[in-house]
Amino acid sequence: MNENILITGGSGGIGSAIISEISDSRFMNLDLRSRQQLFENETFYSIDLTSEEQIHNFNNTTSIETITGYIHCAGFGGPFLTLDEVDESLWKKVFDININSAYLILKKLLPIWKKKSYGRFLAIASSQSIVGAKLSVPYSSSKHALVGFVKSIADEWGEFGITSNAISPGYIQTQMGIQESEKNGHLEEVLFKTPSKKIGSPEDIAKVAKLLMSRETTYVNGANWTVDGGITSI
Numbered sequence: 001m002n003e004n005i006l007i008t009g010g011s012g013g014i015g016s017a018i019i020s021e022i023s024d025s026r027f028m029n030l031d032l033r034s035r036q037q038l039f040e041n042e043t044f045y046s047i048d049l050t051s052e053e054q055i056h057n058f059n060n061t062t063s064i065e066t067i068t069g070y071i072h073c074a075g076f077g078g079p080f081l082t083l084d085e086v087d088e089s090l091w092k093k094v095f096d097i098n099i100n101s102a103y104l105i106l107k108k109l110l111p112i113w114k115k116k117s118y119g120r121f122l123a124i125a126s127s128q129s130i131v132g133a134k135l136s137v138p139y140s141s142s143k144h145a146l147v148g149f150v151k152s153i154a155d156e157w158g159e160f161g162i163t164s165n166a167i168s169p170g171y172i173q174t175q176m177g178i179q180e181s182e183k184n185g186h187l188e189e190v191l192f193k194t195p196s197k198k199i200g201s202p203e204d205i206a207k208v209a210k211l212l213m214s215r216e217t218t219y220v221n222g223a224n225w226t227v228d229g230g231i232t233s234i
Contacts, residue, residue, distance in 0.1 A: 001025045001214060003120075004066045006109075008049060008101060009074030010042065011035045013174030014124060017202035018071060018209045025213075028067070030058065031074070049074055049101040050093055059108045069120035069213050070109055072102040072146075080135040091138050098142035099149060110157055119162040120213045123150050124205065127170045127228045143168075147224050154222030163221045165212045170228025172200045196229030 003025040009015045010029030019027045019039050027042045034044045045062075047054045076097040078090050106121060113119025128136060129143035146166065153164035171190050191197055208227055211217055226232055 001210075003068045003213070003215075004028070005069040005071060005120075005213065006030065006064070006067050006105065007071040007073055008105070009072075009124075011044075012073065012075075013202045014169065014172065014205050015071075015073040017206035018073065021203065021206035022210050022213060025069075028062070050096040052104060055101060055104045059105065064108060065112055067109060067112070068116070068118060070106060070122070071209060071213070072105075072121075072123045074098070074101065075124065075126070075139075075143075077136060077139040082135060083137045086138055094138040095142050095145075098139070099146045102146065102149065106153070110153075110162065113162050114157070114160045117161040118215070119157075119160075121150070121153060121162065121164040122209060122212050123147075123164075123166045124209075125150075125166045125168045125224065127168050127226065127232050129166070129168050129224065130226065130232045150224065151222045158221050161218075163212070163218070165220060165222065166224040167205055167208055167212070168224055168226045168228065168232075169205050170194065170200055170226070170231050172202060172205065174202060190231075193234075194229040194231045195234060198229060200227060200229060 001022060001024050005025050006028045007015055008030045010019055011031040011034055019042050023041055029042050029044045030047045032048055038044055047058055074097050076094055078094055123146050125146050126143040128140040129147045133140040150164050150166040204227055208225055
């Protein structure tokens with residue numbers, strides 16, 4: 001691919017798998033914390049995605065003109081609470097990380113891509129962008145909004161050689177994913193409901209991401225690819 005790709009949340013399980021899978025491209029990883037060991041094709045930037053000031057500073061001081069692709073992988077769910085227990089600061093934090101930061105970054109990149117007649121935007125959404133989720137109203141709402149954002153960008157910028165797509169993972173073996181469910185016996189219920197009868201891996205998401213970020217993938221636009229073992233299809 002030999003592209004320059006910006007990724008948010010690249011230090012997490014899925015983000016790390018994507019950087020590893022697309023090993024022939026350079027990555028700018030925007031995350032709060034770095035992994036202990038960086039990949040050879042990765043440059044790390046410590047950025048709090050809830051801070052508009054830090055994002056604006058990155059946009060204005062970094063050579064973003066070289067970026068040809070953006071993967072918004074950052075995600076935050078917060079604790080499991082009913083809506084009446086969710087305070088305004090938690091609601092804002094979820095939306096700042098899950099979608100508002102994507103808006104602030106992509107807003108700067110789209111005019112650059114229009115001039116190049118090329119760009120790739122990919123958002124890592126969630127199976128909860130398709131179905132509702134009790135005790136996760138902020139997270140599910142933000143992921144629904146993220147998919148709407150992806151589809152609208154596809155419609156607005158598709159004629160300029162820019163594609164905008166989403167991947168909606170199901171239960172994935174990451175710190176944020178299924179491991180939380182193992183604590184309360186939810187894992188067995190998830191496996192029972194999933195037609196594939198297994199939990200996904202970060203690599204399952206990374207392989208689809210590589211396809212959608214390719215220059216050869218020109219006619220996939222505005223799509224939300226579910227990678228969830230079929231749990232949202234039944």
